Structure formats: structure tokens, C-alpha cells
Amino acid sequence: xxxxxxxxxxxxxxxxxxxxxxxxxxxxxxxxxxxxxxxxxxxxxxxxxxxxxxxxxxxxxxxxxxxxxxxxxxxxxxxxxxxxxxxxxxxxxxxxxxxxxxxxxxxxxxxxxxxxxxxxxxxxxxxxxxxxxxxxxxxxxxxxxxxxxxxxxxxxxxxxxxxxxxxxxxxxxxxxxxxxxxxxxxxxxxxxxxxxxxxxxxxxxxxxxxxxxxxxxxxxxxxxxxxxxxxxxxxxxxxxxxxxxxxxxxxxxxxxxxxxxxxxxxxxxxxxxxxxxxxxxxxxxxxxxxxxxxxxxxxxxxxxxxxxxxxxxxxxxxxxxxxxxxxxxxxxxxxxxxxxxxxxxxxxxxxxxxxxxxxxxxxxxxxxxxxxxxxxxxxxxxxxxxxxxxxxxxxxxxxxxxxxxxxxxxxxxxxxxxxxxxxxxxxxxxxxxxxx
Amino acid sequence: xxxxxxxxxxxxxxxxxxxxxxxxxxxxxxxxxxxxxxxxxxxxxxxxxxxxxxxxxxxxxxxxxxxxxxxxxxxxxxxxxxxxxxxxxxxxxxxxxxxxxxxxxxxxxxxxxxxxxxxxxxxxxxxxxxxxxxxxxxxxxxx
Ligand SMILES: [Zn+2]
Numbered sequence: 001x002x003x004x005x006x007x008x009x010x011x012x013x014x015x016x017x018x019x020x021x022x023x024x025x026x027x028x029x030x031x032x033x034x035x036x037x038x039x040x041x042x043x044x045x046x047x048x049x050x051x052x053x054x055x056x057x058x059x060x061x062x063x064x065x066x067x068x069x070x071x072x073x074x075x076x077x078x079x080x081x082x083x084x085x086x087x088x089x090x091x092x093x094x095x096x097x098x099x100x101x102x103x104x105x106x107x108x109x110x111x112x113x114x115x116x117x118x119x120x121x122x123x124x125x126x127x128x129x130x131x132x133x134x135x136x137x138x139x140x141x142x143x144x145x146x147x148x149x150x151x152x153x154x155x156x157x158x159x160x161x162x163x164x165x166x167x168x169x170x171x172x173x174x175x176x177x178x179x180x181x182x183x184x185x186x187x188x189x190x191x192x193x194x195x196x197x198x199x200x201x202x203x204x205x206x207x208x209x210x211x212x213x214x215x216x217x218x219x220x221x222x223x224x225x226x227x228x229x230x231x232x233x234x235x236x237x238x239x240x241x242x243x244x245x246x247x248x249x250x251x252x253x254x255x256x257x258x259x260x261x262x263x264x265x266x267x268x269x270x271x272x273x274x275x276x277x278x279x280x281x282x283x284x285x286x287x288x289x290x291x292x293x294x295x296x297x298x299x300x301x302x303x304x305x306x307x308x309x310x311x312x313x314x315x316x317x318x319x320x321x322x323x324x325x326x327x328x329x330x331x332x333x334x335x336x337x338x339x340x341x342x343x344x345x346x347x348x349x350x351x352x353x354x355x356x357x358x359x360x361x362x363x364x365x366x367x368x369x370x371x372x373x374x375x376x377x378x379x380x381x382x383x384x385x386x387x388x389x390x391x392x393x394x395x396x397x398x399x400x401x402x403x404x405x406x407x408x409x410x411x412x413x414x415x416x417x418x419x420x421x422x423x424x425x426x427x428x429x430x431x432x433x434x435x436x
Numbered sequence: 437x438x439x440x441x442x443x444x445x446x447x448x449x450x451x452x453x454x455x456x457x458x459x460x461x462x463x464x465x466x467x468x469x470x471x472x473x474x475x476x477x478x479x480x481x482x483x484x485x486x487x488x489x490x491x492x493x494x495x496x497x498x499x500x501x502x503x504x505x506x507x508x509x510x511x512x513x514x515x516x517x518x519x520x521x522x523x524x525x526x527x528x529x530x531x532x533x534x535x536x537x538x539x540x541x542x543x544x545x546x547x548x549x550x551x552x553x554x555x556x557x558x559x560x561x562x563x564x565x566x567x568x569x570x571x572x573x574x575x576x577x578x579x
């Protein structure tokens with residue numbers, strides 16, 4: 001397989017060279033932010049750290065964190081480092097809880113974004129000549145436009161189809177000969193269902209690769225999408241506070257982590273409880289510092305995403321560190337009888353059992369001094385039986401596999417379909433009734 | 437010789453049973469026999485109806501988890517030891533009964549029992565060889 005790079009030199013640079021670029025950029029960034037943005041300066045002064053204290057990459061840990069509330073507190077443009085007349089675009093989060101968060105880009109930022117997005121596309125084997133079906137939503141959300149400019153930069157053809165109108169999307173896919181699909185993984189499954197309904201055979205389409213992101217998804221879901229759409233599914237990572245799509249990207253040579261474009265986005269892993277930086281390879285909360293963005297740089301942004309950094313060199317030749325597929329959110333982490341539990345682990349177990357659909361809800365309660373965990377699982381047609389014994393065995397099997405995976409005993413309760421709200425909108429995966 | 441049975445998953449919540457019978461009545465589907473098996477957490481409702489395909493469809497549309505299985509309707513002499521004589525045949529052939537329940541109407545002088553086996557075809561053969569009458573879906577719906 002020929003390897004496509006977009007910026008080969010930097011993507012395959014020996015780590016020592018990469019680190020010196022990172023340090024130089026970090027020092028420059030901290031100095032600039034300290035001078036121009038009062039909220040950053042205040043926080044640094046509070047911690048007693050000045051720009052000249054950043055002498056090595058390890059000194060990054062001395063800097064204060066930035067959290068989502070900092071963005072809300074400085075709504076809308078308080079953390080921008082350039083005058084507004086240099087900002088050529090803004091994006092904003094939907095703000096379902098509280099004020100939205102607003103980010104801005106200079107012309108140079110937009111160009112940088114297109115470049116990292118082009119790198120991401122190249123990681124997935126896309127190239128000039130590809131017909132790229134971009135089903136990420138266009139608008140305030142960074143997904144659609146972010147991916148769009150990367151495709152154009154690369155010289156491939158972008159179909160800016162955005163989200164929704166699924167049947168028309170399939171017609172376009174078939175008639176235009178889409179070769180690359182960009183969407184959320186759950187939307188990819190919607191497309192597969194609609195194809196089935198329209199009796200469109202995915203093996204007759206030209207789709208080769210799907211680049212899926214903007215929501216967490218499991219290995220089992222990857223297998224399902226690949227099978228149902230007859231393409232190779234790769235994972236992309238990004239978040240608007242850092243840039244948008246194109247922060248990290250899986251290559252075609254591994255399913256063990258996405259290459260972080262760390263000459264622009266410097267990652268760290270911290271303990272979500274203590275805030276301490278964890279040793280390389282350990283699992284914890286992912287933190288990003290942007291090294292080159294102009295309008296809206298961010299220092300040590302706590303993503304709440306749980307991941308791990310993998311430093312082993314990849315077969316593709318890229319020396320860029322890989323971040324493991326996000327396995328949960330530090331927000332969602334439950335501590336049950338002293339064990340850290342992520343709802344995504346339960347989902348993983350369910351997806352691994354033939355016919356079981358990942359429609360579940362975890363209910364945690366405390367009886368006396370003991371936490372109890374109840375997992376409600378919807379009974380799909382595929383696993384339903386007219387025999388009590390078969391269903392009881394299914395429940396027991398799920399209980400055993402959860403115990404195996406999490407190390408926590410739980411009780412499984414089988415429930416009727418559609419009892420648990422679906423993932424469009426926000427499914428409530430966890431109900432914690434403990435009064436602690 | 438097999439009879440199609442509809443099975444429905446039920447959480448033990450009040451009102452669900454009447455919802456199901458309501459859906460079927462609205463669609464002019466006649467319940468010929470019914471059995472509910474349950475545990476502490478859930479139940480399985482098994483139905484013999486006159487319009488199987490339609491019942492399956494309308495229940496699915498109503499958001500229920502529905503399954504279809506083959507069962508056997510067996511004529512059992514309506515006298516002391518009638519059922520025992522049938523069970524004896526099965527025991528001798530080492531056929532395991534998953535579950536059984538009584539059909540409401542009688543077939544002439546005989547009672548009718550619904551049997552669920554893992555090995556349906558084998559069970560039919562053994563019962564017939566023993567001279568036991570097995571009724572088809574059409575036959576029991578006509579009772
Ligand atoms: Zn690679």
C-alpha cells in the first residue's frame with residue numbers, strides 16, 4: 001500500500017527535532033498570550049509562573065489549565081488574542097448547558113486548519129481525484145466547514161452535502177460516485193439502514209473509506225459500519241476549542257490510536273482527579289495546548305476525554321504520537337465500590353454479544369454502605385426468545401462479561417425496546433441515585 | 437402439522453397486557469389461546485391467534501419485541517391420566533418439553549395441549565407414531 005503524506009517532512013520528523021519545534025512554539029505562544037489576554041495573565045500570576053519559566057517541554061505542567069467555563073466566563077470574544085478585524089470566521093458550540101462557547105480564526109488559522117485536515121485525509125488514503133462526501137453538519141459546528149476546506153486544499157472534490165435528507169444523500173452517493181465519506185459514525189449507520197430500505201447495494205457504490213468522528217464509537221461499531229457500508233472505517237479526532245476536526249487522525253496502518261498533529265497541538269495526559277501529569281503510556285484525561293493558532297490559542301485545555309498516548313513508531317512511518325480511541329469522558333466516570341467505571345465499557349460488552357444492541361442505562365444506588373449497579377438492556381428481536389431460560393441465560397452472560405471487563409458485580413435487567421432514550425439528542429446513560 | 441405461536445417480551449409493568457390485547461382487538465385479531473410465563477423481572481406472553489402475520493406486524497409497529505415460534509397442538513384424552521399417557525410417550529423417547537399450556541377449546545371429546553419442543557419435527561413423528569393426534573393451525577383455529 002502506497003503511503004500518502006500531506007506534509008511528509010514534519011509528519012516523519014525524528015522526535016528530537018519535533019520537540020525542539022514544539023518548545024520554540026510553546027515559548028512564543030506563552031509570551032504572546034501573557035501579553036495580550038488578561039484572563040490568561042491573571043491565571044498565570046495566580047500560579048506564580050511567568051513566560052520565561054518555560055525552559056523545557058516539561059515546564060508545560062507549570063501552566064494553569066483552561067476549562068470550558070473559562071470560555072463561557074469570557075463569552076463571546078474575551079480569550080481572542082487578535083483584534084476582531086483580523087478574525088475572518090467564528091464557530092460556536094450549541095450551548096445546551098449554559099452559554100455557548102465561541103472560537104475564532106484568522107486567515108492564517110483557516111489555512112492551517114485546512115492543512116491539518118488535508119493531512120488527516122491523507123492518513124485515510126484520500127488524494128486528489130477523490131469524490132469526498134462531507135456529511136458533517138455545516139454551520140456553527142466546526143465539523144462541516146473544517147473538513148470542507150481540507151478537501152479543497154488537498155485538491156480532491158468536496159460534496160458539501162451536510163447532514164440530513166438521508167435518501168437524497170444516498171442518491172448523490174450513487175450518482176456522483178462518492179469515494180470517501182465523512183460523517184458521524186451513528187449517521188453512517190443511518191445511511192446503511194436507509195440503503196437497505198432503498199435496496200441500494202453498498203458493494204455497488206464507489207465508497208472506499210469512511211472518516212468518522214465527532215462522537216465516541218467502539219471497535220464493534222467500526223466492524224458494523226465497515227460491514228454494512230463496505231468500506232474501511234477510520235477515526236478522526238477534533239474539538240472546536242482546539243481547532244475542529246483534524247487534531248488527530250488514524251492512519252490506514254493501525255487501529256491503535258490516531259496520530260496527533262503535535263507540531264500544532266501539544267497533548268498531555270493528566271489524572272482527572274489530581275490534575276497531575278501522568279507518565280507516558282498511562283490512561284487519563286487528554287489536555288491540549290495549541291502551538292500555532294493566532295486568533296484563539298488555548299493553553300492546557302482540559303478536553304474531559306479519556307485516552308492514552310502511544311509513543312511507539314507506527315508502520316506508516318509517521319513519528320507523531322498516537323492517541324488511543326477515546327474510551328470515555330472524565331465527566332461520565334463513575335466510581336462504583338472504588339472502581340472507575342466508564343459507561344463506554346458497558347457499551348463495549350453489549351456490542352460484543354451477538355444480536356444485543358447498545359441500548360442501555362446504568363442505574364447506581366447505595367444500599368447501606370454498598371454501591372449497587374443495575375444495567376438495563378433493551379431486548380431486541382434478534383436476542384428475544386419465547387423461552388424464559390434463554391433470556392435468563394442472556395442476562396447472566398451480560399452480568400458475567402461486565403464483571404470480567406470492569407471488575408464490578410452488576411445486575412442486568414432486560415427491558416422492552418425504546419424504554420431507553422436513543423442517542424439522537426442526549427441519551428441518559430447513567431442515573432446515579434446515590435446521595436454522597 | 438406445526439402451529440405458529442407469537443411470543444412477546446413484557447416487562448412486569450401494569451397495563452402492558454391490556455395494551456397488547458387492545459392492539460389485537462383493534463386489528464380484529466382473535467386470540468385463541470394465551471399463556472404468560474414470568475420471572476421476577478420480566479415475562480413472556482405466548483399467543484395463538486387466528487391471523488399470525490398480521491398480529492406480528494401490528495405488535496412490532498406498536499413497539500413490542502415479538503418472536504414467532506413453532507409449537508405443536510396435541511389432542512389429549514380428557515380423562516384421568518390423559519396427559520400422563522402423552523407425557524409418557526415423550527419421556528420414553530427422551531424428548532424434552534420446553535413448556536406447555538392448555539388450549540381453551542376442546543376438540544370433540546378431547547382436550548388440546550400446546551407443546552413447545554427444541555426438536556419439533558422429531559416430536560411430531562414420535563407422537564404420531566404413538567397414535568396421538570396432532571392438529572394443524574387451521575384446525576385449532578376452527579375449534
Ligand atoms: Zn500511522
